[in-house]
Amino acid sequence: MNDITNNGAGFFRSQLGSMSEMEFLRLSYYIKNKYGLNLEGKKQMVESRLYNYVIDRGFSSFSEYLTAALGSEDDFEMANIINRLTTNYTYFLREQEHYDHFMNTFLPQMEKSIKCDELCIWSAGCSFGNEAYTFAACMEDYFEGKNNNWDRRILATDISQNALLTAKRGSYNETIIKALPPEWKEKYFTEQKGIYTVNERLRSQVLFKYHNLMEPIAFKKTFDLIICRNVMIYFDKQTTADLICRFYEATNPGGYLYIGHAESMPEGCPYVREQSAVYRKL
């Protein structure tokens, strides 16, 4: 029995009950097909992340809610489900090895080889924006004092509207910003009452957009670097393999793909491994 208390929330908690196996299968099948997220074995997590929301929306069972959400013509409910089922964990300077490669190998190479005045970088599965802003700050540092007018805006995409809102706002508390070098805090953030906001100079270098990685990649440009870290861990093997092929098509010759260090490339991956979690299209 649930921990029933006398307050309203406790009462409703006991009313909602748990999600049936069939309901869970229906939802997880839909989410996997549409968004790639593999929810196998995660019924408890799904229930606990949706429980209070379903109650707040006034539904009296998961069954009633899922019928409404999956049958709805607009994306409102699905966006809310995605906000709750995605794991948006991220932090500034995560996986430092990539920033070292970026500064010491990628940017010098691109500086030499790029013919036009444009560097195309994509942070795919950007979550709260920490990753894209960190790469943008690295670029600002790298090109400082150089006579370089390249268009080097970073495209940063995600399926979580909540994460994108936070990313666009670019405001982080002191704990989140803690790991950054003091000179970056000074240079790239404005502080007010303990909240650090990314300044205009850096913000203008990043363009945040909704994009579902299960859909065809149809941006106007192809990329010199695709950063897709700690996203494919939530996909199964086939979904990952298909996505890697789409990434490959969207990578310029000589361009790179960064994946998370805990992730592995599928068999038959067309990229060449340059070092751990760094792949290149020759």
Ligand SMILES: C[S@@+](CC[C@H](N)C(=O)[O-])C[C@H]1O[C@@H](n2cnc3c(N)ncnc32)[C@H](O)[C@@H]1O
């Ligand atoms: C754990 S975060 C990783 C954030 C960042 N890349 C990092 O390494 O710190 C995973 C992100 O991938 C996003 N994501 C999951 N499935 C996606 C999909 N089908 N299309 C786009 N983004 C997706 C999630 O919303 C989440 O924000």
